[in-house]
Amino acid sequence: MLARWLVRLMDAQGVWSRPLGDLAFRFLHWFFGLMPAVRDLLVGRWLGHPMHAVLTDAPIGILFLVIVFDLFAMPEAAFWALAIGILAMLAAAVAGFADYADTDGKARERATLHSTLMLLALVVYLVSLGLRSGKGPVDAMGGPAPWLSIAGFLILSAGAYVGGDVVYVLGNMVNRHAFRGAGTKWISLEPAEVDVAGAIPEGRLVKAKLGINHLVLIRNGERILALHDTCAHAGGPLNEGRLLEGDVVECPWHASRYRMSDGLVVRGPSVYDQPAYEVRPREGGGWEARRRS
């Protein structure tokens, strides 16, 4: 009951979060597009894990401590916890905006609500910090500064709830192959096209069917390289992307790049490697493939 009411409440914010999100997206997409290496650093490609998720726990924990220090009449500790918490919040926000630069649809709408709440919490915390530094140590729960920290934490918690929704409900930044097992069985491979000689066309991306899965292939002479066709980032069809130098495929949706030989992600926004497959000729003609371990 409560969950449904919260979903309705979040959905109702679409009136403003959708247009605002589209505007912010255009700017952030352009901005991070200018520096893909920085974007990769911030999204966490080097870590193989979304950085934003790693960085959000610190400010929440530290800013909760501010309330505890205020309650126990430790104004100096509360002041420093607040200052460090704000810095941690800023770090998490920068990583979050890098993720935001490649969101779509409902996830973008929710992410806009999430970041708006977080920015609101940040402003409340900054006011609280300003009051604390301007007037010297405050008494426990005396003056507006501690109350502002409590208000900030409530807004922060609401923002964290919406952020959780973006990931756990809408699946943003979730590995699209999280539940795919690594089978060792060879399965018949059916390329969507073959040339007049019955071979997989060389030098370009070719879609293929492997049981219930779709793969993207390239052929280099006798060697056939294969990846799962569904991009690990958000499900883009890799066979509709571009084949780049060095046998790298670029996703058509947000331009993540994967090495065809082993699925290694070489450019974000994806932070996950792509499942790779080995292909061999099948007895009696055709090909068969299985997922690499």
Ligand code: FES
């Ligand atoms: S779906 Fe986003 S990069 Fe492929």
